[in-house]
Amino acid sequence: MITVNPDACEMAIPDGIFRLEDYTSSKARWCSGCGAHSILHAVKQLCNEQQLPPEKTVFVSGIGCSGRFPHYMKTYGFHGLHGRAFPVASGVKFRRPDLHVFVITGDGDCCSIGAGHWVHAIRYNMKMVALLFDNSIYGLTKKQTSPTSPMGTVTNTHPTGSVLPPINPIQSTLGLPNVSFVAQTVDWKPAHLQATIQKAYAHPGLAFVRIVQRCPVFMHDNYEPTVKDPDAITVLDHEKGIKLSEKELAKFRHVIDHDPSDIVKAREVAELVKKTLPIGLFYQNKEAIRYDEYGAHNMGISIPDRMKAIDHLMDRYAV
Numbered sequence: 001m002i003t004v005n006p007d008a009c010e011m012a013i014p015d016g017i018f019r020l021e022d023y024t025s026s027k028a029r030w031c032s033g034c035g036a037h038s039i040l041h042a043v044k045q046l047c048n049e050q051q052l053p054p055e056k057t058v059f060v061s062g063i064g065c066s067g068r069f070p071h072y073m074k075t076y077g078f079h080g081l082h083g084r085a086f087p088v089a090s091g092v093k094f095r096r097p098d099l100h101v102f103v104i105t106g107d108g109d110c111c112s113i114g115a116g117h118w119v120h121a122i123r124y125n126m127k128m129v130a131l132l133f134d135n136s137i138y139g140l141t142k143k144q145t146s147p148t149s150p151m152g153t154v155t156n157t158h159p160t161g162s163v164l165p166p167i168n169p170i171q172s173t174l175g176l177p178n179v180s181f182v183a184q185t186v187d188w189k190p191a192h193l194q195a196t197i198q199k200a201y202a203h204p205g206l207a208f209v210r211i212v213q214r215c216p217v218f219m220h221d222n223y224e225p226t227v228k229d230p231d232a233i234t235v236l237d238h239e240k241g242i243k244l245s246e247k248e249l250a251k252f253r254h255v256i257d258h259d260p261s262d263i264v265k266a267r268e269v270a271e272l273v274k275k276t277l278p279i280g281l282f283y284q285n286k287e288a289i290r291y292d293e294y295g296a297h298n299m300g301i302s303i304p305d306r307m308k309a310i311d312h313l314m315d316r317y318a319v
């Protein structure tokens, strides 16, 4: 009789190879069915595919349901103040250009209290991936109107329906100087979500990705029709854009050709949102100026030379 030793059947993982579970910290405590779960999985897959060393990877978040993201990654993380994810991440990247930096922000965090930081982070264009978890509601504080809530949304702050037109984060980002990467995806199309995050990671500057995210607790009626209606989404397809396999692309009824090097067309396509939800790469410019390349590290200035320069400047104030 042959006896099998189960331990002997396990595939040996060579030292230095990071597995998916090596990026997993505590169990995510978002609500059941929340779109944030699929985004977390897609990001872990990216880390695994790229073999990002956990000790060289940093997730910086602000406040909101999305803000809990760094707690669930076994990497470095910073769960900071409301709206301040961009400046903290910019500081990390500027001081430590060797780190892989991710910004996790929500529609309230980015487009309301943090809007000033969002504008300037796009302009500074430091190499990092910014993921906007956009559920169009303040979920953590139990259903208040957010800057991206559609007009007429009934919330605790607008019990008879919100009255202002929402911000379109794609359109707004495309209007900023030195913008270099703008993409949109949805949490419920895993192949597209994964391909978008991979493309964003490969971009040499700040990759801004709006992820339309389901909040089944407070915005059930908002995204449910989009999730169920096969006509609700239009995919932007191009050889320079986010590539899906033929099989995945065939799952969408509406596909349009869009060259992501054309910013004028990108702004037009961003307007489509009134009729359908466009997903894909709107714009990419790999040549945009990167502020992190002007840091002392990247200019090759040694630590003693930096200290000498600081001493020289401070001497001006000697009494």
Ligand code: SF4
Residues within 6 Å of the ligand: 029, 030, 031, 033, 034, 035, 036, 065, 135, 139, 140, 214, 215, 216, 217, 218
């Ligand atoms: Fe997700 Fe909404 Fe629950 Fe927040 S409130 S965790 S966004 S489902």
